[in-house]
Amino acid sequence: MLEQVKQDVLRANQRLPEEGLVTLTWGNVSGIDRASGLVVIKPSGVGYKELTIDDLPVLDLDGRQLEGTLNPSSDTATHLALYRAFPGIGGVVHTHSSWATCWAQAGRAIPPLGTTHADYFYGEIPCTRSMTDDEIANDYELETGNVIIETFTGRDPLEVPGVLVKEHAPFVWGTSVKNAFDNAIVLEEVAKLAMHSEQLRPGIQPMNQALLDKHYLRKHGKNAYYGQRT
Amino acid sequence: MLEQVKQDVLRANQRLPEEGLVTLTWGNVSGIDRASGLVVIKPSGVGYKELTIDDLPVLDLDGRQLEGTLNPSSDTATHLALYRAFPGIGGVVHTHSSWATCWAQAGRAIPPLGTTHADYFYGEIPCTRSMTDDEIANDYELETGNVIIETFTGRDPLEVPGVLVKEHAPFVWGTSVKNAFDNAIVLEEVAKLAMHSEQLRPGIQPMNQALLDKHYLRKHGKNAYYGQRT
Amino acid sequence: MLEQVKQDVLRANQRLPEEGLVTLTWGNVSGIDRASGLVVIKPSGVGYKELTIDDLPVLDLDGRQLEGTLNPSSDTATHLALYRAFPGIGGVVHTHSSWATCWAQAGRAIPPLGTTHADYFYGEIPCTRSMTDDEIANDYELETGNVIIETFTGRDPLEVPGVLVKEHAPFVWGTSVKNAFDNAIVLEEVAKLAMHSEQLRPGIQPMNQALLDKHYLRKHGKNAYYGQRT
Amino acid sequence: MLEQVKQDVLRANQRLPEEGLVTLTWGNVSGIDRASGLVVIKPSGVGYKELTIDDLPVLDLDGRQLEGTLNPSSDTATHLALYRAFPGIGGVVHTHSSWATCWAQAGRAIPPLGTTHADYFYGEIPCTRSMTDDEIANDYELETGNVIIETFTGRDPLEVPGVLVKEHAPFVWGTSVKNAFDNAIVLEEVAKLAMHSEQLRPGIQPMNQALLDKHYLRKHGKNAYYGQRT
Numbered sequence: 001m002l003e004q005v006k007q008d009v010l011r012a013n014q015r016l017p018e019e020g021l022v023t024l025t026w027g028n029v030s031g032i033d034r035a036s037g038l039v040v041i042k043p044s045g046v047g048y049k050e051l052t053i054d055d056l057p058v059l060d061l062d063g064r065q066l067e068g069t070l071n072p073s074s075d076t077a078t079h080l081a082l083y084r085a086f087p088g089i090g091g092v093v094h095t096h097s098s099w100a101t102c103w104a105q106a107g108r109a110i111p112p113l114g115t116t117h118a119d120y121f122y123g124e125i126p127c128t129r130s131m132t133d134d135e136i137a138n139d140y141e142l143e144t145g146n147v148i149i150e151t152f153t154g155r156d157p158l159e160v161p162g163v164l165v166k167e168h169a170p171f172v173w174g175t176s177v178k179n180a181f182d183n184a185i186v187l188e189e190v191a192k193l194a195m196h197s198e199q200l201r202p203g204i205q206p207m208n209q210a211l212l213d214k215h216y217l218r219k220h221g222k223n224a225y226y227g228q229r230t
Numbered sequence: 231m232l233e234q235v236k237q238d239v240l241r242a243n244q245r246l247p248e249e250g251l252v253t254l255t256w257g258n259v260s261g262i263d264r265a266s267g268l269v270v271i272k273p274s275g276v277g278y279k280e281l282t283i284d285d286l287p288v289l290d291l292d293g294r295q296l297e298g299t300l301n302p303s304s305d306t307a308t309h310l311a312l313y314r315a316f317p318g319i320g321g322v323v324h325t326h327s328s329w330a331t332c333w334a335q336a337g338r339a340i341p342p343l344g345t346t347h348a349d350y351f352y353g354e355i356p357c358t359r360s361m362t363d364d365e366i367a368n369d370y371e372l373e374t375g376n377v378i379i380e381t382f383t384g385r386d387p388l389e390v391p392g393v394l395v396k397e398h399a400p401f402v403w404g405t406s407v408k409n410a411f412d413n414a415i416v417l418e419e420v421a422k423l424a425m426h427s428e429q430l431r432p433g434i435q436p437m438n439q440a441l442l443d444k445h446y447l448r449k450h451g452k453n454a455y456y457g458q459r460t
Numbered sequence: 461m462l463e464q465v466k467q468d469v470l471r472a473n474q475r476l477p478e479e480g481l482v483t484l485t486w487g488n489v490s491g492i493d494r495a496s497g498l499v500v501i502k503p504s505g506v507g508y509k510e511l512t513i514d515d516l517p518v519l520d521l522d523g524r525q526l527e528g529t530l531n532p533s534s535d536t537a538t539h540l541a542l543y544r545a546f547p548g549i550g551g552v553v554h555t556h557s558s559w560a561t562c563w564a565q566a567g568r569a570i571p572p573l574g575t576t577h578a579d580y581f582y583g584e585i586p587c588t589r590s591m592t593d594d595e596i597a598n599d600y601e602l603e604t605g606n607v608i609i610e611t612f613t614g615r616d617p618l619e620v621p622g623v624l625v626k627e628h629a630p631f632v633w634g635t636s637v638k639n640a641f642d643n644a645i646v647l648e649e650v651a652k653l654a655m656h657s658e659q660l661r662p663g664i665q666p667m668n669q670a671l672l673d674k675h676y677l678r679k680h681g682k683n684a685y686y687g688q689r690t
Numbered sequence: 691m692l693e694q695v696k697q698d699v700l701r702a703n704q705r706l707p708e709e710g711l712v713t714l715t716w717g718n719v720s721g722i723d724r725a726s727g728l729v730v731i732k733p734s735g736v737g738y739k740e741l742t743i744d745d746l747p748v749l750d751l752d753g754r755q756l757e758g759t760l761n762p763s764s765d766t767a768t769h770l771a772l773y774r775a776f777p778g779i780g781g782v783v784h785t786h787s788s789w790a791t792c793w794a795q796a797g798r799a800i801p802p803l804g805t806t807h808a809d810y811f812y813g814e815i816p817c818t819r820s821m822t823d824d825e826i827a828n829d830y831e832l833e834t835g836n837v838i839i840e841t842f843t844g845r846d847p848l849e850v851p852g853v854l855v856k857e858h859a860p861f862v863w864g865t866s867v868k869n870a871f872d873n874a875i876v877l878e879e880v881a882k883l884a885m886h887s888e889q890l891r892p893g894i895q896p897m898n899q900a901l902l903d904k905h906y907l908r909k910h911g912k913n914a915y916y917g918q919r920t
Contacts, residue, residue: 023879024872026806045917074908074916096806101883105804105897106890114335115398116256116326133900140904167897168805182254189253193331195890200336200425207335207397210363214370218304226304227275344565345628346486346556412484419483423561430566430655437565437627440593444600448534456534457505574795575858576716576786642714649713653791660796660885667795667857670823674830678764686764687735 002038002058005031008091008177009040010053016095017048019185026169027095028073031177032083034090037061041079043070074141081145082173086157091177093184096169099191103127104164110187110194111206117194118207118215120186122159126151128166144168159216162187232268232288235261238321238407239270240283246325247278249415256399257325258303261407262313264320267291271309273300304371311375312403316387321407323414326399329421333357334394340417340424341436347424348437348445350416352389356381358396374398389446392417462498462518465491468551468637469500470513476555477508479645486629487555488533491637492543494550497521501539503530534601541605542633546617551637553644556629559651563587564624570647570654571666577654578667578675580646582619586611588626604628619676622647692728692748695721698781698867699730700743706785707738709875716859717785718763721867722773724780727751731769733760764831771835772863776847781867783874786859789881793817794854800877800884801896807884808897808905810876812849816841818856834858849906852877 012029016022025048030041039059046055057076058067061084065072073079079092103110103125110125112118128147135143148163148171161183162172172187174180198204206212219226242259246252255278260271269289276285288297291314293307303309309322333340333355340355342348358377365373378393378401391413392402402417404410428434436442449456472489476482485508490501499519506515517536518527521544525532533539539552563570563585570585572578588607595603608623608631621643622632632647634640658664666672679686702719706712715738720731729749736745747766748757751774755762763769769782793800793815800815802808807815818837825833838853838861851873852862862877864870888894896902909916 023875026809043918071918098879098882099886101804101806102886102890105883105887106894108890113397114331116331119256130898131901136898136900136904140908167803167901185253189328192328193335195886196329196332196425197335199429199889200332200338204336208360208366210366211361211397214366218370228273228301343627344561346561349486415483419558422558423565426559426562426655427565429659430562430568434566438590438596440596441591441627444596448600458503458531573857574791576791579716645713649788652788653795656789656792656885657795659889660792660798664796668820668826670826671821671857674826678830688733688761 001035002033002040005033005038005040005177006053006056009042009056010051012091012093012177012181013042013051014048015181021095021097021184021188022048023096027093027097028075028079029091029093029177029181030073030076030079031091032089034087038066039080039083041072041076043068044073046070075144077139077141078145078148078171081142081149082171085145085149086152086173088158088175089161089173089180090175091173091180093172093180094169095172095184095188097184097188097191099189099195100164100170100187102195103191104169105167107166109164110191111204112212113194113197113204113207115207115211115215116186117190118212119219120183121162121190122216122220123212124206125160125162125164125187125190126155127164130166159220231265232263232270235263235268235270235407236283236286236288239272239286240281242321242323242407242411243272243281244278245411251325251327251414251418252278253326257323257327258305258309259321259323259407259411260303260306260309261321262319264317268296269310269313271302271306273298274303276300305374307369307371308375308378308401311372311379312401315375315379316382316403318388318405319391319403319410320405321403321410323402323410324399325402325414325418327414327418327421329419329425330394330400330417332425333421334399335397337396339394340421341434342442343424343427343434343437345437345441345445346416347420348442349449350413351392351420352446352450353442354436355390355392355394355417355420356385357394360396389450461495462493462500465493465498465500465637466513466516469502469516470511472551472553472637472641473502473511474508475641481555481557481644481648482508483556487553487557488535488539489551489553489637489641490533490536490539491551492549494547498526499540499543501532501536503528503532504534506530535604537599537601538605538608538631541602541609542631545605545609546612546633548618548635549621549633549640550635551633551640553632553640554629555632555644555648557644557648557651559649559655560624560630560647562655563651564629565627567626569624570651571664572672573654573657573664573667575667575671575675576646577650578672579679580643581622581650582676582680583672584666585620585622585624585647585650586615587624590626619680691725692723692730695723695728695730695867696743696746696748699732699746700741702781702783702867702871703732703741704738705871711785711787711874711878712738713786717783717787718765718769719781719783719867719871720763720766720769721781722779724777728756729770729773731762731766733758733762734764736760765834767829767831768835768838768861771832771839772861775835775839776842776863778848778865779851779863779870780865781863781870783862783870784859785862785874785878787874787878787881789879789885790854790860790877792885793881794859795857797856799854800881801894802902803884803887803894803897805897805901805905806876807880808902809909810873811852811880812906812910813902814896815850815852815854815877815880816845817854820856849910
């Protein structure tokens with residue numbers, strides 16, 4: 001099981017540059033084996049092409065490193081906080097993908113403007129509040145996770161599987177590593193579409209709620225009918 | 231004949247990612263054999279690279295599946311509605327290509343601003359009206375087709391071979407699968423050009439009608455003189 | 461000599477899609493052998509990958525086709541008009557490259573805003589006036605050439621080796637086919653830079669004239685010192 | 691030692707087109723061997739693919755060419771001025787990368803808007819003042835270096851390892867050729883992000899200073915904890 005997670009995490013990290021989601025080494029993917037509670041994550045500062053499966057640090061949910069000699073991603077504490085708070089998620093992707101990062105830098109949530117958004121994110125993709133100087137100075141990466149979790153108070157993190165961290169960049173998750181990765185691709189595309197849709201119609205309003213419901217629910221939940229069912 | 235349509239539909243679906251028209255599996259191409267009235271379409275949720283010719287569902291114009299074990303595209307009812315209403319078309323392409331989707335999300339028709347547009351689309355590329363809650367709740371994909379057809383009341387669908395479905399994305403068609411595919415490429419480029427032309431000249435007006443006529447008619451109709459004639 | 465021009469024209473046409481300057485078949489390159497007065501040009505509507513050297517039509521400056529069985533580009537009359545009016549040019553490139561076409565659609569000249577522009581174009585890149593209905597209806601392609609030539613009244617076409625044809629797209633030229641092709645690449649990049657520079661500084665003014673002179677003249681004319689001299 | 695610098699300079703120049711940082715031959719990378727005070731730089735006007743290690747001119751800090759038969763880059767005097775003034779730098783990269791050049795053409799500094807910027811540039815990336823006609827007419831390339839150095843009066847060039855030369859383009863440096871190259875990649879991305887962030891939030895203000903400090907210092911200085919330490 002952990003072996004499968006390692007394979008998925010390795011492959012997802014390798015795909016970050018292939019899909020145009022990262023510059024240099026600015027992104028990291030992790031996955032969790034819920035049975036054992038173990039998390040596999042990218043090591044810090046290592047190039048995606050040099051990465052091998054044996055390089056991947058394995059940690060428990062409290063951050064104790066159980067496997068691997070390389071330091072885990074400097075964002076590890078954020079990933080672990082998300083796994084602890086959101087029990088339904090199986091993978092986390094952090095990138096500085098360009099369009100999503102622009103929304104994060106602008107400190108704005110991405111409004112749902114069309115079915116592309118609605119197919120994957122059931123409503124606006126929020127932006128976190130500013131972090132306090134204390135949060136930044138002490139346990140910064142853990143507090144980044146906490147401010148994300150605070151943002152999802154009263155929201156289902158699987159219905160909106162991603163967030164913009166203000167003046168930073170997106171964190172995205174999903175039911176599996178693969179699903180989290182797809183959501184990261186979609187977030188980047190949706191961020192691009194929303195910005196340019198707003199250029200074409202200043203003051204644009206969120207889409208029709210009935211259409212949002214229809215598209216999200218034809219792909220998710222018990223009445224979904226998209227794709228091949230077995 | 232149907233064999234040729236299958237080959238064309240397979241190849242056109244494979245080209246969707248090659249030409250940068252789709253993210254993930256967000257696009258589908260179909261073709262019709264008018265002699266038999268049979269439609270070949272992409273199966274739902276299948277990756278373009280895995281697709282084989284035997285995967286392609288074949289349906290009649292009433293939606294009965296005659297070949298293939300995979301579910302057809304969830305947008306099939308829209309494609310069939312277009313084939314029934316527009317007897318001159320031989321192929322339909324649906325994508326969420328980025329620039330065209332921005333216009334759809336903004337709910338705006340693309341005005342003709344230059345000869346690039348005029349060479350393929352004889353006038354503005356319309357955007358459909360908002361769908362009602364009833365249309366969204368009941369037979370949504372069929373009603374998507376109906377609202378497109380309504381938009382073309384009094385227009386020739388072969389003169390303007392595409393449409394923006396509001397808060398959704400484009401549907402494009404053509405005399406053949408290949409022609410529909412070319413039109414989808416052109417729509418995306420024209421959408422990009424129009425948006426940035428407007429940025430350079432806010433309040434830009436549609437192009438000279440005589441120039442629009444000239445360019446459309448040098449490529450279409452009995453006096454066309456573009457390309458190689460036999 | 462004509463053989464060399466054919467090779468250059470073939471290679472330049474093949475490079476159009478490689479350099480991202482064309483969509484579908486929307487571009488054509490020609491070259492002239494000044495000794496014989498013969499022009500080699502792309503045939504109309506033929507894909508760049510299928511093109512062979514024997515496909516290339518050869519015409520004299522009056523438009524009589526001397527070699528090749530395929531129709532020459534529908535824009536041939538424009539190319540020939542430029543060769544007749546501008547005796548110093550050796551090649552012509554016509555594309556619908558995206559950013560340059562936006563300026564053409566907006567009907568605006570591209571102002572010189574930095575040394576990238578000044579290294580190749582000695583001042584603003586003009587946009588032609590609107591063509592009259594008569595010019596469009598009668599000998600349209602020849603009149604397109606004429607309106608370009610009119611735009612260069614009192615200007616040296618080798619100092620500003622390109623133009624935007626209003627509501628159409630750019631025509632670019634140079635001392636040779638290779639030089640014209642480089643200028644087409646530069647025009648596209650300069651068009652992109654100028655549009656976004658204006659976004660960053662609305663109402664931006666043309667660059668310092670002394671800097672424009674310096675950069676143009678360090679690459680052109682008898683005191684040039686850029687590159688390797690023999 | 692000089693051999694290693696040559697290898698690094700060759701490789702970095704070759705990577706300019708691979709990373710999308712240059713059009714045609716508009717960019718050059720140099721490196722210095724501080725022990726001998728010798729600088730290796732790209733020759734002027736030579737294509738990146740044809741470049742070999744023996745083509746690379748070697749100069750001393752006063753500009754005397756000690757190795758190579760090709761003319762050094764026309765920007766050599768600028769590179770040398772930077773090496774003389776900034777003793778901590780080991781490499782210099784000059785490009786006309788698109789987004790950074792837009793800021794240079796607009797004559798604007800790039801404000802720090804997020805952690806992507808803060809990870810590499812400790813504060814705004816400045817734009818030089820306009821050069822005087824005298825500076826342009828006499829020893830232009832040397833004066834370009836001087837105006838950069840003037841811009842860094844009172845600033846640490848290793849904390850903000852790059853600059854926008856007004857109406858021209860960026861110069862970037864670093865502790866090594868490799869580090870300078872990374873900084874050139876980052877500058878281009880940061881320029882893109884900042885422009886579009888401003889589009890999303892007109893009047894956007896610089897980021898939280900505590901967050902800027904945190905990100906810069908987790909990657910730089912004695913308390914850095916990003917990456918693998920030995």
